[in-house]
Amino acid sequence: MKFKRILTAVTAAALCISLAGCGGAASSSSSEAATAESAPESTVAEATASPETAAEGLRVAGLKGPTTMGLVNLMNSEEGADYNFTMYGAADEIVPLLVKGELDAAAIPANLAATLYQKTNGQVEVACVNTLGVLYIVENGDTVQSVADLKGQTIVTTGKGTTPEYVLRYVLSQNGVDPDNDVTIEYCSEATEALSQVQAGQATIAMLPQPFVTSALSQVEGLRVALDMNEEWEKVAGSQLVTGVLVVRKDAVEADPEAFTAFLDGYAASVEAANTDLEGTAALCETYGIVAKAALAQKALPECNIVFETGEQMKTDLVNYFQVLYDADPSSVGGALPADDFYYGV
Missing domain, CATH: 3.40.190.10 (Periplasmic binding protein-like II)
Known part of the structure:
Protein backbone atom coordinates (compact mmCIF):
# COMPACT_ATOMS: atom_id res chain seq x y z
CA MET A 1 0.00 0.00 0.00
CA VAL A 134 -8.04 10.95 26.52
CA LEU A 135 -7.27 12.90 29.70
CA TYR A 136 -7.24 11.25 33.13
CA ILE A 137 -6.50 12.36 36.68
CA VAL A 138 -4.05 9.90 38.25
CA GLU A 139 -3.07 9.76 41.90
CA ASN A 140 -0.36 8.07 43.86
CA GLY A 141 -2.67 7.54 46.81
CA ASP A 142 -6.37 7.15 47.50
CA THR A 143 -7.73 10.57 48.47
CA VAL A 144 -9.42 11.59 45.19
CA GLN A 145 -12.76 9.91 44.56
CA SER A 146 -14.54 12.90 43.00
CA VAL A 147 -13.72 16.26 41.45
CA ALA A 148 -14.63 17.92 44.76
CA ASP A 149 -11.79 15.98 46.40
CA LEU A 150 -9.31 17.97 44.32
CA LYS A 151 -10.00 21.06 46.43
CA GLY A 152 -6.86 22.02 48.32
CA GLN A 153 -4.69 19.73 46.18
CA THR A 154 -1.83 20.36 43.76
CA ILE A 155 -2.29 19.02 40.24
CA VAL A 156 0.63 18.70 37.84
CA THR A 157 -0.28 18.61 34.16
CA THR A 158 0.68 19.82 30.70
CA GLY A 159 -0.90 22.10 28.14
CA LYS A 160 -0.99 25.56 29.73
CA GLY A 161 -2.92 27.86 27.42
CA THR A 162 -4.20 24.92 25.39
CA THR A 163 -7.09 22.45 25.46
CA PRO A 164 -5.98 20.42 28.52
CA GLU A 165 -5.97 23.58 30.64
CA TYR A 166 -9.42 24.62 29.41
CA VAL A 167 -10.84 21.16 30.08
CA LEU A 168 -9.40 21.02 33.59
CA ARG A 169 -10.53 24.53 34.54
CA TYR A 170 -14.04 23.95 33.16
CA VAL A 171 -14.55 20.65 34.99
CA LEU A 172 -13.22 22.12 38.23
CA SER A 173 -15.35 25.26 38.08
CA GLN A 174 -18.51 23.37 37.16
CA ASN A 175 -17.99 21.25 40.27
CA GLY A 176 -17.67 24.26 42.54
CA VAL A 177 -13.87 24.19 42.71
CA ASP A 178 -12.24 27.53 41.88
CA PRO A 179 -9.25 26.69 39.64
CA ASP A 180 -7.48 29.88 40.70
CA ASN A 181 -7.97 29.71 44.45
CA ASP A 182 -9.07 26.23 45.54
CA VAL A 183 -6.34 24.20 43.80
CA THR A 184 -2.75 24.69 42.71
CA ILE A 185 -2.18 23.79 39.05
CA GLU A 186 1.44 23.35 38.06
CA TYR A 187 2.14 23.13 34.35
CA CYS A 188 4.95 21.08 32.86
CA SER A 189 6.31 21.18 29.33
CA GLU A 190 5.50 17.51 28.71
CA ALA A 191 3.91 14.48 30.36
CA THR A 192 7.24 12.89 31.28
CA GLU A 193 8.08 15.93 33.41
CA ALA A 194 4.74 15.76 35.20
CA LEU A 195 5.16 12.05 35.86
CA SER A 196 8.70 12.53 37.13
CA GLN A 197 7.37 14.82 39.87
CA VAL A 198 4.96 12.07 40.95
CA GLN A 199 7.74 9.50 40.84
CA ALA A 200 9.96 11.73 42.97
CA GLY A 201 7.22 12.32 45.53
CA GLN A 202 7.08 16.03 44.69
CA ALA A 203 3.44 15.61 43.67
CA THR A 204 0.79 12.93 44.12
CA ILE A 205 -1.83 14.03 41.57
CA ALA A 206 -1.42 14.58 37.83
CA MET A 207 -3.61 14.97 34.76
CA LEU A 208 -2.13 12.95 31.90
CA PRO A 209 -3.26 11.74 28.45
CA GLN A 210 -3.59 8.24 27.06
CA PRO A 211 -1.74 6.16 26.07
CA PHE A 212 0.84 7.73 28.37
CA VAL A 213 -1.36 6.94 31.38
CA THR A 214 -1.24 3.21 30.62
CA SER A 215 2.55 3.30 30.46
CA ALA A 216 2.78 5.37 33.65
CA LEU A 217 0.61 2.94 35.63
CA SER A 218 3.13 0.18 34.96
CA GLN A 219 6.04 2.32 36.12
CA VAL A 220 4.87 3.95 39.33
CA GLU A 221 3.89 1.67 42.19
CA GLY A 222 0.61 2.76 43.76
CA LEU A 223 -0.39 5.02 40.87
CA ARG A 224 -4.07 4.69 39.94
CA VAL A 225 -6.65 6.38 37.73
CA ALA A 226 -8.73 8.55 40.04
CA LEU A 227 -10.94 10.37 37.50
CA ASP A 228 -11.82 9.92 33.84
CA MET A 229 -12.08 13.48 32.53
CA ASN A 230 -14.33 12.32 29.69
CA GLU A 231 -16.89 11.13 32.23
CA GLU A 232 -16.50 14.26 34.34
CA TRP A 233 -16.93 16.50 31.29
CA GLU A 234 -20.09 14.67 30.24
CA LYS A 235 -21.59 15.11 33.71
CA VAL A 236 -21.30 18.90 33.60
CA ALA A 237 -21.43 19.69 29.86
CA GLY A 238 -24.16 17.28 28.83
CA SER A 239 -22.09 16.15 25.86
CA GLN A 240 -18.96 14.14 25.27
Whole structure:
Protein backbone atom coordinates (compact mmCIF):
# COMPACT_ATOMS: atom_id res chain seq x y z
CA MET A 1 0.00 0.00 0.00
CA LYS A 2 1.04 3.59 -0.46
CA PHE A 3 2.00 4.36 3.10
CA LYS A 4 4.95 6.60 3.91
CA ARG A 5 6.26 6.78 7.48
CA ILE A 6 7.86 10.08 8.32
CA LEU A 7 9.90 9.73 11.48
CA THR A 8 10.45 13.29 12.65
CA ALA A 9 11.47 14.63 16.02
CA VAL A 10 8.36 15.26 18.04
CA THR A 11 8.56 18.80 19.27
CA ALA A 12 5.17 19.78 20.55
CA ALA A 13 2.12 17.92 21.63
CA ALA A 14 1.37 14.76 19.65
CA LEU A 15 0.94 11.65 21.73
CA CYS A 16 4.01 9.93 20.38
CA ILE A 17 4.77 7.26 22.94
CA SER A 18 7.94 5.24 23.33
CA LEU A 19 9.06 3.20 26.31
CA ALA A 20 12.23 4.17 28.07
CA GLY A 21 14.54 1.85 29.96
CA CYS A 22 13.66 0.01 33.16
CA GLY A 23 12.13 2.35 35.70
CA GLY A 24 12.20 5.29 33.29
CA ALA A 25 9.20 7.29 32.17
CA ALA A 26 7.65 6.80 28.77
CA SER A 27 8.74 9.44 26.30
CA SER A 28 5.80 11.64 25.42
CA SER A 29 4.65 15.16 25.06
CA SER A 30 1.33 16.29 26.46
CA SER A 31 -1.92 15.72 24.57
CA GLU A 32 -2.74 15.69 20.89
CA ALA A 33 -5.39 18.19 21.85
CA ALA A 34 -2.65 20.71 22.50
CA THR A 35 -1.14 20.50 19.02
CA ALA A 36 -3.49 23.12 17.63
CA GLU A 37 -1.55 25.79 19.41
CA SER A 38 1.72 24.44 18.04
CA ALA A 39 0.63 25.47 14.55
CA PRO A 40 1.29 29.22 14.26
CA GLU A 41 -1.29 31.45 12.58
CA SER A 42 1.23 32.51 9.96
CA THR A 43 1.53 28.89 8.90
CA VAL A 44 -2.22 28.30 8.86
CA ALA A 45 -2.80 31.46 6.85
CA GLU A 46 -0.62 30.34 3.92
CA ALA A 47 -3.68 29.35 1.87
CA THR A 48 -3.11 29.03 -1.84
CA ALA A 49 -5.14 27.77 -4.72
CA SER A 50 -5.64 24.05 -4.33
CA PRO A 51 -4.25 21.70 -6.98
CA GLU A 52 -6.43 18.90 -8.28
CA THR A 53 -6.77 15.88 -6.08
CA ALA A 54 -3.82 13.58 -6.70
CA ALA A 55 -4.46 10.65 -9.01
CA GLU A 56 -3.04 8.34 -6.38
CA GLY A 57 -6.25 8.66 -4.38
CA LEU A 58 -7.29 10.45 -1.23
CA ARG A 59 -4.24 11.77 0.60
CA VAL A 60 -4.72 11.31 4.33
CA ALA A 61 -2.44 12.42 7.16
CA GLY A 62 -2.36 11.15 10.71
CA LEU A 63 -0.64 12.02 13.98
CA LYS A 64 1.07 9.46 16.15
CA GLY A 65 -1.31 8.72 18.99
CA PRO A 66 -5.01 8.04 19.63
CA THR A 67 -6.42 10.15 16.79
CA THR A 68 -4.90 7.75 14.26
CA MET A 69 -5.20 4.44 16.11
CA GLY A 70 -8.66 3.96 14.62
CA LEU A 71 -7.28 4.23 11.07
CA VAL A 72 -4.71 1.45 11.16
CA ASN A 73 -7.03 -1.36 10.17
CA LEU A 74 -8.04 0.60 7.06
CA MET A 75 -4.39 1.32 6.32
CA ASN A 76 -3.68 -2.38 6.39
CA SER A 77 -6.73 -3.47 4.39
CA GLU A 78 -7.08 -4.19 0.70
CA GLU A 79 -9.14 -1.01 0.39
CA GLY A 80 -6.33 0.92 2.03
CA ALA A 81 -4.31 0.59 -1.14
CA ASP A 82 -6.66 3.15 -2.68
CA TYR A 83 -5.42 5.85 -0.33
CA ASN A 84 -2.11 7.50 0.42
CA PHE A 85 -1.57 7.59 4.20
CA THR A 86 1.25 9.66 5.70
CA MET A 87 2.23 9.76 9.38
CA TYR A 88 3.54 12.88 11.11
CA GLY A 89 4.89 13.65 14.55
CA ALA A 90 3.23 17.03 15.13
CA ALA A 91 0.28 19.00 13.78
CA ASP A 92 2.40 21.90 12.57
CA GLU A 93 3.79 19.56 9.91
CA ILE A 94 0.30 18.78 8.63
CA VAL A 95 -1.21 22.27 8.67
CA PRO A 96 0.57 23.89 5.68
CA LEU A 97 0.12 20.79 3.52
CA LEU A 98 -3.59 20.62 4.23
CA VAL A 99 -4.06 24.36 3.74
CA LYS A 100 -2.25 24.38 0.39
CA GLY A 101 -4.14 21.33 -0.87
CA GLU A 102 -1.19 18.95 -0.76
CA LEU A 103 -3.23 16.79 1.62
CA ASP A 104 -6.93 16.05 1.30
CA ALA A 105 -7.80 14.92 4.83
CA ALA A 106 -6.18 14.60 8.22
CA ALA A 107 -6.86 13.16 11.66
CA ILE A 108 -6.07 16.12 13.92
CA PRO A 109 -7.08 17.76 17.22
CA ALA A 110 -10.64 19.07 17.15
CA ASN A 111 -9.82 22.68 17.97
CA LEU A 112 -7.21 22.76 15.20
CA ALA A 113 -9.97 21.76 12.78
CA ALA A 114 -12.00 24.78 13.92
CA THR A 115 -8.98 27.04 13.50
CA LEU A 116 -8.33 25.73 10.00
CA TYR A 117 -11.95 26.39 9.06
CA GLN A 118 -11.53 30.04 9.98
CA LYS A 119 -8.12 30.53 8.40
CA THR A 120 -9.11 28.90 5.10
CA ASN A 121 -12.40 30.79 4.85
CA GLY A 122 -14.42 27.61 5.19
CA GLN A 123 -12.46 25.46 2.75
CA VAL A 124 -12.34 22.55 5.21
CA GLU A 125 -15.05 20.63 7.06
CA VAL A 126 -15.13 18.02 9.78
CA ALA A 127 -16.28 14.57 8.66
CA CYS A 128 -16.28 12.67 11.93
CA VAL A 129 -15.16 12.67 15.54
CA ASN A 130 -12.56 9.92 15.87
CA THR A 131 -11.43 10.27 19.49
CA LEU A 132 -13.23 11.34 22.63
CA GLY A 133 -11.50 12.35 25.85
CA VAL A 134 -8.04 10.95 26.52
CA LEU A 135 -7.27 12.90 29.70
CA TYR A 136 -7.24 11.25 33.13
CA ILE A 137 -6.50 12.36 36.68
CA VAL A 138 -4.05 9.90 38.25
CA GLU A 139 -3.07 9.76 41.90
CA ASN A 140 -0.36 8.07 43.86
CA GLY A 141 -2.67 7.54 46.81
CA ASP A 142 -6.37 7.15 47.50
CA THR A 143 -7.73 10.57 48.47
CA VAL A 144 -9.42 11.59 45.19
CA GLN A 145 -12.76 9.91 44.56
CA SER A 146 -14.54 12.90 43.00
CA VAL A 147 -13.72 16.26 41.45
CA ALA A 148 -14.63 17.92 44.76
CA ASP A 149 -11.79 15.98 46.40
CA LEU A 150 -9.31 17.97 44.32
CA LYS A 151 -10.00 21.06 46.43
CA GLY A 152 -6.86 22.02 48.32
CA GLN A 153 -4.69 19.73 46.18
CA THR A 154 -1.83 20.36 43.76
CA ILE A 155 -2.29 19.02 40.24
CA VAL A 156 0.63 18.70 37.84
CA THR A 157 -0.28 18.61 34.16
CA THR A 158 0.68 19.82 30.70
CA GLY A 159 -0.90 22.10 28.14
CA LYS A 160 -0.99 25.56 29.73
CA GLY A 161 -2.92 27.86 27.42
CA THR A 162 -4.20 24.92 25.39
CA THR A 163 -7.09 22.45 25.46
CA PRO A 164 -5.98 20.42 28.52
CA GLU A 165 -5.97 23.58 30.64
CA TYR A 166 -9.42 24.62 29.41
CA VAL A 167 -10.84 21.16 30.08
CA LEU A 168 -9.40 21.02 33.59
CA ARG A 169 -10.53 24.53 34.54
CA TYR A 170 -14.04 23.95 33.16
CA VAL A 171 -14.55 20.65 34.99
CA LEU A 172 -13.22 22.12 38.23
CA SER A 173 -15.35 25.26 38.08
CA GLN A 174 -18.51 23.37 37.16
CA ASN A 175 -17.99 21.25 40.27
CA GLY A 176 -17.67 24.26 42.54
CA VAL A 177 -13.87 24.19 42.71
CA ASP A 178 -12.24 27.53 41.88
CA PRO A 179 -9.25 26.69 39.64
CA ASP A 180 -7.48 29.88 40.70
CA ASN A 181 -7.97 29.71 44.45
CA ASP A 182 -9.07 26.23 45.54
CA VAL A 183 -6.34 24.20 43.80
CA THR A 184 -2.75 24.69 42.71
CA ILE A 185 -2.18 23.79 39.05
CA GLU A 186 1.44 23.35 38.06
CA TYR A 187 2.14 23.13 34.35
CA CYS A 188 4.95 21.08 32.86
CA SER A 189 6.31 21.18 29.33
CA GLU A 190 5.50 17.51 28.71
CA ALA A 191 3.91 14.48 30.36
CA THR A 192 7.24 12.89 31.28
CA GLU A 193 8.08 15.93 33.41
CA ALA A 194 4.74 15.76 35.20
CA LEU A 195 5.16 12.05 35.86
CA SER A 196 8.70 12.53 37.13
CA GLN A 197 7.37 14.82 39.87
CA VAL A 198 4.96 12.07 40.95
CA GLN A 199 7.74 9.50 40.84
CA ALA A 200 9.96 11.73 42.97
CA GLY A 201 7.22 12.32 45.53
CA GLN A 202 7.08 16.03 44.69
CA ALA A 203 3.44 15.61 43.67
CA THR A 204 0.79 12.93 44.12
CA ILE A 205 -1.83 14.03 41.57
CA ALA A 206 -1.42 14.58 37.83
CA MET A 207 -3.61 14.97 34.76
CA LEU A 208 -2.13 12.95 31.90
CA PRO A 209 -3.26 11.74 28.45
CA GLN A 210 -3.59 8.24 27.06
CA PRO A 211 -1.74 6.16 26.07
CA PHE A 212 0.84 7.73 28.37
CA VAL A 213 -1.36 6.94 31.38
CA THR A 214 -1.24 3.21 30.62
CA SER A 215 2.55 3.30 30.46
CA ALA A 216 2.78 5.37 33.65
CA LEU A 217 0.61 2.94 35.63
CA SER A 218 3.13 0.18 34.96
CA GLN A 219 6.04 2.32 36.12
CA VAL A 220 4.87 3.95 39.33
CA GLU A 221 3.89 1.67 42.19
CA GLY A 222 0.61 2.76 43.76
CA LEU A 223 -0.39 5.02 40.87
CA ARG A 224 -4.07 4.69 39.94
CA VAL A 225 -6.65 6.38 37.73
CA ALA A 226 -8.73 8.55 40.04
CA LEU A 227 -10.94 10.37 37.50
CA ASP A 228 -11.82 9.92 33.84
CA MET A 229 -12.08 13.48 32.53
CA ASN A 230 -14.33 12.32 29.69
CA GLU A 231 -16.89 11.13 32.23
CA GLU A 232 -16.50 14.26 34.34
CA TRP A 233 -16.93 16.50 31.29
CA GLU A 234 -20.09 14.67 30.24
CA LYS A 235 -21.59 15.11 33.71
CA VAL A 236 -21.30 18.90 33.60
CA ALA A 237 -21.43 19.69 29.86
CA GLY A 238 -24.16 17.28 28.83
CA SER A 239 -22.09 16.15 25.86
CA GLN A 240 -18.96 14.14 25.27
CA LEU A 241 -15.46 15.54 25.48
CA VAL A 242 -13.78 15.54 22.08
CA THR A 243 -10.09 15.14 21.36
CA GLY A 244 -9.68 14.31 17.69
CA VAL A 245 -11.54 14.57 14.39
CA LEU A 246 -11.09 13.83 10.71
CA VAL A 247 -11.05 17.05 8.74
CA VAL A 248 -11.28 17.11 4.94
CA ARG A 249 -10.92 19.73 2.24
CA LYS A 250 -14.28 20.47 0.65
CA ASP A 251 -12.81 20.45 -2.85
CA ALA A 252 -11.57 16.89 -2.32
CA VAL A 253 -15.08 15.76 -1.36
CA GLU A 254 -16.67 17.63 -4.24
CA ALA A 255 -14.22 16.09 -6.71
CA ASP A 256 -15.55 12.58 -5.96
CA PRO A 257 -18.30 12.38 -3.33
CA GLU A 258 -18.80 8.64 -3.78
CA ALA A 259 -15.11 7.94 -3.24
CA PHE A 260 -15.14 9.93 -0.02
CA THR A 261 -18.26 8.11 1.19
CA ALA A 262 -16.46 4.82 0.51
CA PHE A 263 -13.49 6.06 2.51
CA LEU A 264 -15.74 6.90 5.47
CA ASP A 265 -17.33 3.44 5.28
CA GLY A 266 -13.88 1.89 5.44
CA TYR A 267 -12.94 4.19 8.30
CA ALA A 268 -16.03 3.16 10.28
CA ALA A 269 -15.15 -0.51 9.82
CA SER A 270 -11.57 0.23 10.88
CA VAL A 271 -12.74 1.86 14.10
CA GLU A 272 -15.01 -1.09 14.84
CA ALA A 273 -12.02 -3.40 14.46
CA ALA A 274 -9.92 -1.16 16.71
CA ASN A 275 -12.45 -1.63 19.48
CA THR A 276 -12.97 -5.38 19.01
CA ASP A 277 -9.65 -6.78 17.76
CA LEU A 278 -7.32 -5.23 20.32
CA GLU A 279 -4.40 -7.55 19.70
CA GLY A 280 -4.45 -7.14 15.93
CA THR A 281 -4.94 -3.39 16.08
CA ALA A 282 -2.16 -3.00 18.64
CA ALA A 283 0.26 -4.88 16.39
CA LEU A 284 -0.60 -2.55 13.52
CA CYS A 285 -0.11 0.50 15.76
CA GLU A 286 3.46 -0.64 16.33
CA THR A 287 3.98 -1.53 12.67
CA TYR A 288 2.95 1.91 11.49
CA GLY A 289 4.82 3.76 14.23
CA ILE A 290 1.71 5.18 15.90
CA VAL A 291 2.62 3.70 19.30
CA ALA A 292 6.10 2.36 19.98
CA LYS A 293 5.13 -1.02 21.44
CA ALA A 294 2.16 -3.27 20.65
CA ALA A 295 1.88 -4.36 24.28
CA LEU A 296 1.37 -0.75 25.37
CA ALA A 297 -1.11 -0.11 22.57
CA GLN A 298 -3.16 -3.19 23.47
CA LYS A 299 -3.51 -2.06 27.08
CA ALA A 300 -4.25 1.54 26.11
CA LEU A 301 -6.77 0.97 23.31
CA PRO A 302 -9.82 0.42 25.57
CA GLU A 303 -9.03 3.69 27.39
CA CYS A 304 -8.43 5.84 24.31
CA ASN A 305 -12.13 6.34 23.51
CA ILE A 306 -11.75 5.69 19.79
CA VAL A 307 -15.04 6.32 18.01
CA PHE A 308 -16.57 7.02 14.61
CA GLU A 309 -19.13 9.73 15.32
CA THR A 310 -20.93 11.55 12.51
CA GLY A 311 -24.04 13.59 11.85
CA GLU A 312 -26.02 15.35 14.56
CA GLN A 313 -24.19 13.64 17.43
CA MET A 314 -20.86 14.83 16.02
CA LYS A 315 -22.18 18.35 15.65
CA THR A 316 -23.72 18.45 19.14
CA ASP A 317 -20.52 17.29 20.83
CA LEU A 318 -18.32 19.64 18.84
CA VAL A 319 -20.58 22.69 19.22
CA ASN A 320 -20.63 22.27 23.00
CA TYR A 321 -16.88 21.60 23.13
CA PHE A 322 -16.03 24.60 20.95
CA GLN A 323 -18.26 26.85 23.04
CA VAL A 324 -16.32 26.01 26.20
CA LEU A 325 -13.00 26.64 24.45
CA TYR A 326 -14.28 29.88 22.92
CA ASP A 327 -15.47 31.16 26.28
CA ALA A 328 -12.04 30.41 27.75
CA ASP A 329 -10.01 31.78 24.83
CA PRO A 330 -11.52 32.63 21.40
CA SER A 331 -8.17 32.09 19.69
CA SER A 332 -8.28 28.41 20.67
CA VAL A 333 -10.92 27.87 17.96
CA GLY A 334 -9.64 30.43 15.48
CA GLY A 335 -11.39 33.48 16.91
CA ALA A 336 -14.97 32.47 16.11
CA LEU A 337 -17.23 29.45 16.31
CA PRO A 338 -17.51 27.44 13.06
CA ALA A 339 -20.68 27.92 11.01
CA ASP A 340 -23.05 25.10 10.09
CA ASP A 341 -21.25 24.36 6.82
CA PHE A 342 -18.28 23.12 8.88
CA TYR A 343 -20.17 19.93 9.74
CA TYR A 344 -20.11 17.39 6.91
CA GLY A 345 -23.39 15.64 6.21
CA VAL A 346 -25.45 17.66 8.71
